[in-house]
Amino acid sequence: MDTELAEEQEYLRAARKTLTQMLDHARHRVATGETIAGDGYTAEVLGRLLRSRAKELAEEPDGPLFFGRLRFGPDAGDHADQQYYLGRRRIGLGAEMPLVIDWRAPVSSRFYRATATDPMGVQVRRRYGWSTSPAELTGYEDEHITSGLPSRYLTEEIERPRVGPMRDIVATIQADQDQLVRADLTTSTCVQGGPGTGKTAVGLHRVAYLLYAYRERLRRDSVLVLGPNPAFLRYISAVLPTLGEVEVEQGTLDDLLDSVPVRATDAAAAAAVKHDVRMAKVLRRALYGRIRPPAEPITIADGSYRWRVPEEYLARLVVSVRREAPTYGLGRERLRARVVGLVQRQAERRVGALSAAWTQRIGRSKPVKDLLEHCWPRVRPVDLVAELLTDSDAMSAAADGILTPAEQNAIGRRVKNRWTLADALLVDEVAGLIDHPPGYTHIVVDEAQDLSPMQCRAIARRCRYGSLTVLGDVAQGTTPWAAGSWPEQLGHLGQPDASVTPLTTGFRVPAAVLELADRLLDVDVPRTRSYRTDGWVNCRHTDDLIAGVVSAVRDALRYEGSIGVITADAAAERVSAALTSVGDPRVNTIPASLAKGLEYDHVVAVEPADIVDAEPRGTNRLYVVLTRAVSRLDVVHSRPLPAALG
Template identity: 30%
Template sequence: MSSPVAGRSATVKDAEMAVEQRRVDSAYARLAEMRAEAQEMIKEGYRQALAGTKGSLVDRDAMVYQAALRAQALDAADDGLVFGRLDLAGGETRYIGRIGVRTREQEPMVIDWRAPAAEAFYRATPEDRRGVVRRRVLHTRGRTVVDLEDDLLDPSAADSLTIVGDGAFLASLARTREGTMRDIVATIQREQDEVIRAPADGTVLVRGAPGTGKTAVALHRVAYLLFRHRRRFGSRGVLVVGPNRRFTSYIARVLPSLGEDSAVLRSLGDLVPGVSATVHDPPELARIKGSQAMAAVLRRAVADHPPGAPDELRVVHAGVVVRLDRKTLDRLRTRLHRRSAGGVNAARRRVAETLLEELWRRYVEVGGPDHDPGAQMQGELALWEGLLAESGLEALDGRRSTVRTRTGREAFEANVRQQRAFTDFLSAWWPIRTPLEVLRSLGDRDRMRRAAGRDLPRPDADRLAAAWAEALSGERPVLGYQDIALLDEIDALLGPPPRPSRASSAEEDPYAAGARAVLTGEELAEGDEEAGLREVTSVIERLERARRVDDETEEDARPEYGHIVVDEAQDLSPMQWRMLGRRGRQATWTIVTDPAQSAWEDLEEARAAMEAAISGPSSRRRRGRARPRYEYELTTNYRNTTEIAEVSARVLELALPGARPARAVRGSGVRPVIRLVPEEAMHAAAREAVRTLLEQVEGTIGVLVPLPDGERWTARDHAALAAGLPERVQVLDVLEAKGLEFDAAVICAPETVADQSPRGLRILYVAVSRATQRLTVLTADPAWERLLT
């Protein structure tokens, strides 16, 4: 039987919940009206077009676009519209929610959590009350208030207020996780709110251990920036980068639930269009691929002659055979690469001109002009010009121009361009290449060694060649996360192909071989007699037009963003930082990191690459306009119970002696289960542990296993372990679990995780900190059982 006090408390709470429910109902009723108004505005926008003027069409587009954005924001706010209340010392009451809601008279009903008027909800403390007497957190399910908690900040001013419960923040942390991460907008602590509302003009660096809320803080900062600086960041775009696809799926609901869905979410394996990472490289291979040395290696790989490139160019003009040998061709290739600032593919037009120039020079050297039918005419013309000059006449100037287009070097080039030997050579010697083709070519050991130069030791070069020969040989290449950054680097070196030829068809284009342009490599459209009138031109005019070669290219399709958020930044390799830097040359940044989790032994190399990425163009640095930097550290562990945090702290001490773990703030009274099981019984023990946890927690359960090693821990083993388990149970390797959290976690074979790589202990530290309520560790090593107990 409950005590009278307990019964009285429940009655008071019910009454307060009823009061808040009426307020929430009013807010939802007004939200419905605002939705109807937005829909009416969309209809009105379309009615604007009936005026029949160009201006009315512009008005329509603007009105419909803005109304659609408004309707979208209102729809996103439906779940948990109101979550907080502030009672101020002057008697004012403010309700805080996902978006702002006003009455028809424009009086505030709900204040947007990002607005300055809502800051006190997060920042007020008993020491710095900011005029707040009571802060109330409302817990809703759908549109129903199911619970509330009060924080009394100023007891001396609370005579007229009813205070219900305590510990609103900690109570919210004990709620079960869903399959996707929910925002913690109602429960942001002061140190987190300082990060969210940091100035927008520079780089924000956030350090914190697992469980300190780094990811949630970064996402709330995105929503805050888009709200306060919509014109700046809304137009240029915001990119949020996570370590893997599972992680981006996990956080995908957060921004929409905060009223923002304009940010782009990508994993490190999905940043390059057209390709996607499907595997994690073994640690040693990832170290080689991600090192800064690969930038020089790839430059040499792009500059090397492509597979199948011919060793000789041979053309005939006026009966004279002209040859360029391999030595000459290599010299020309080196010179062209030094001058191809706009990208290797874009230089293809210049390549043709350079080859023609060298062929003409060689033609002259072998006495070609003596056999040139136009040379004699040129000599006679020069004689007549001399005689006329003595008499002050210049009547032959026009005739000289006409003859020059048909004789001499112009005639030589026009002839060579039309020879199949030249067009075939150009396509094979300087093809339009794709990044994947270049990377695939490095599967050849000799080619890889040439590219490695002195930047990679030969064993590392051979290891890369062997890995790519196996992974990229099939029709469906198997790409690792580091490969994506290398493909982006190659893409930057190659550049886009030249712009399509101005000629409208292969028939008209003197650069065309069949239906393909010789210089650009693009497919040409067949002539369409019904396409309309064409300009009438002579052959000579078309040749002259075609002779004009430049390096104009299509605009670079790689997007650049106004703000970039990088989560789990401590694991990014130098090459991955270079990839991000190309997407944020003028961006501001939010970088979330935990140095204790770093996957990089050479932290200085990764840190230098990060600095280069976030500092912007070198010209900007030279002008002394370095971006400001704001650094924060989150010190409170809100995810783990104190009991689970003790286990992770023991692993951290092994991984990084002397490192200080975050302070856990809530205890559950439930100790982690550490079990010693035979290695051959590990899978059965894991499934048994899952069955137990399914009865103990309502939320998600993560079964975290060692990385695939081709022996006991393979993809097939993972599938067998997961077979028949409910959807809320996920079987992941320890790297896939990075950045995620579960209500309960089962860690299999910690000794194997620790031994799999030089950073195995750090990976294990991350794994044991994933659980919010219950943790089970299964080990076959008695030493690990003693360590973790």
Template identity: 30%
Template structure:
């Protein structure tokens, strides 16, 4: 609907809502400046109360400042009652009247789930299209008019949805908050408390649904998640850049985004390796191997060890070491932290031995002196505690004692121990009894080799058992910092409760991180990213069909509550084999609470989807959950056999696609990807460098880019030029399925070799 009078009425309503937004932003900032103007005076409790209010107001203002674009996108009119506007955030005017309902609120559910068959008490729904702050389109649906879509698919806001789908790709994923469909909304609002799997084929919006679910949980469980945060795990850095604007556009920023390769602080696992080696590293047999390797660092000597401390000879007996090891293990602390208990007990035993020797020597000397003087005995006055402390430190500092103790309980870092396992076959063989000799051999690599993504869960497993390598001042400084933080946390919590802000977006933990000069002032997301042992309130895992069992152990460690949203498509899995999510989740399978299915493909034309599924089926990998595409485009497929894929061929094809997109979307708009097999990438990059226009390798910022099929996972483009599909299919049928389903408009295929079976 584009009736001018109706557009004007809605424009007035939208203007009014934006005015409330501006007023709230201004009021929050003014109140924050007024509070901060008082300065850091008064009692600690007074300062905490000022800090908590300032932080609360600042965060409220920042949240509203991030939701300018498409603030209002819908309206619902109940059969009884007043119409309700739906938007990115909830807004109240100065009189506390609700002028805009947050899309995540329960009252907004009918906007997404009402249909003609099930109107949920609604008379009508309106989609409002905005450009900046101007109303440019209206689309109405009346629920008292019965209608049925072809093939049983009901699309909410069909006009708005198709407009969004037909818009050019920008290089960044946009939110779908204005066009969420009913099946998507039910998954977003699902009440599962543990693992929810979202199975969805290409173009079903599964990634967007997962991100909107994260935003929904941050809204619904704000108090819990404000303290722990949300972790998003994606398949590649390019994918994370692609989705990074979605949650901020929904008013949520307290999220950590990472790949498996960058999950551990200070570890960058960017090297590549053969898929067979990566699969072997993902095997759960590593759990036992790693545990035994760490235990091997705690060893009892075969015979007593002589330690010279000055003129005194001490013996470190095997029994002493055995008892100290047993005592340290009972603490259940990681290896490097339990070592201090071991060292303490060994030092105590050596100190006792030293004092016994010295006391015996002293008694003998005094007896000899008394005999020479004709006395029965000579009395002495001793400070036993002072002497014991002195002797203990002398032994601790003695190089011979340190060497002997280290040989019995060696401190070790996770990285050094894993490098040692790879570089020394005999050392690995001691613990790899469940691995064949051939498996052990392919794990070998020099100690200087870089880590790969498959090493990350092994490093994490080792770090969990080893703990941090102690430094000279780490214990005392950490303890002091913890005491300061706990004090600030207690004070902040009291301030929050005193001002009734417990349900706000500022928590005591957030405030404590800002309070006091001795506490580092960093955001929760940054603190979580730096801390390997941080546990999150919720974890979103995308392209989860590729994770190994060891990957899952690594992720489960970061979310003890098992609150996960797991996203993927079994048809896009690189390797075949396991066919169900229960199998693929490995150690996480016991926490699987619900599997949800997205069945409608919105992005990819039906012709492309049919072709991709035909090729996969012919290769013996039929899609276990085929989807129904809602768009037809008979001209979307172009297939050409060429003598060679060289500069002239690529130049002509790319120019044709640029002209096509310029005509369809406007000059310079739309994005093109050249997708090839991994082994073809280097050669094609050289060819592209000879073209008279730029072909980059960054799929986010370049209008025309070259990338391999694996890197294209999760991304989308207006046009895809698929190069030698047979090469991709030989490496992985799943990768070919991924590459074929990236475009929203055109799939142009160039090949010199025969096309894969099933290509009609």
């Protein structure tokens, strides 16, 4: 084994040397590539591509260059008797056989999917052990596929302490996760996964795979990752760069809805109405209710000619365009074109063929403009929404039979420019009715169970001709409008036929933590089975809550890894101030409302009863809080625990 380990270490040195040569070559191309382009635009595009490639290669050059090796048997077809090293990126010069193949290459799927019952031609799957800072190869473990024995290195990697941002999972992807990662670009899928099942990692690795497999189709800004809040996005921000993808757009839904300055907050009753899917009908009625029949014929002066279009002809055009149900903006332009077409047919009977310049001039003439403003007026989304919210008569006309009078009153207000986040959704809905927004080829939506129907519609508008990866857990729904089931939510997202795939093996949360948290579940979802038997749960009752939290944190500091102190939002500032005396950067105080998607080796959950009482779905919020622990959980309380916890 010592001899073979030395050979593996020599292979590592050769791979590092090749990677250095690749980086030098990329930097040389950056230095020379921009100067050989034929024009300024080409030079800019080429330079950006070359710099991106150089940056990609420079990411973690001293990190582990490979995490596994496949050795095939004689019956493996094209791969018979071959062996391949797998890493986060391809390492090789030119067209020669690479020293390390990309984990996204087709043959790499066998590393994740080969089993004792279906070895897929693989004889031996080797995993490697690494030290850190810098990464050095310390050992290896061979899995003889037909034996079916578990891997020690796999278990150690899964249970390794969590410090810093989220890591990739290329070394530990499981077969069911790999199938989701490698799904076709045209496939929309929903991943229902309990805590620690890796659904977020699956979504991010799917992005990396799609950018590898469909590089030419997925140009810059064609892929979007949507997270629930900025803290979550910061946590996952390092995953894609470590996988070699450095130019993927990541943001929150609020980042997309920047049409109005948000300076106010809705009351709960108003927010509930504005997020309700019925608001889409109200807004459509308000917008298309502005379309009117013509009041009179039009006459257009054209040199010595006068072209007249009768009122009844114009009325038929308005009706026919409306019946075709185009977007509002397209309908207006379609009406303009058809009016011009009627005039053009008259003119050509008298003067013959006419030029494109003539049709443009007629389309911009005052009679045509006046007709459009009367029949199909130009509308600014902010103006329509402002009128609807501040004019009770306009609201009544648009919402009659859709919203109750009480609901109409709940969203009405006196001030036009006091915009809220929910108002931004309404403005976006109207903007989408007028013209389709720029779209994405693929969107990953995390924590999708918390989206309202109107938020789902905003995402669907940006993915009309693309696909979605929807990630979430119905059991972790915490918003007032959280989804009760996936089929309805997928319908709002514009993907009613998307399949729902459950992930039921938890790799992050120990069984002891899940056992406690599962007592809070009151929804019908597949239960998560933990892969991990380590970890523990400790409940501490104390008369002095703050002192108990400080004591729990000091005890937690004896262990390796990150520490998250999660408390009801109202107490977060007070708890954080008390922990300044601890003075350790591993300790983070998090309001419960921002904990979703995060993970810590050690969680101190502060006063569960306060977390439950803070909001209507407080029990779901507590479930989220408890399952942020990936090794140890301390529950510190002075009040009685919620009844479900026993």
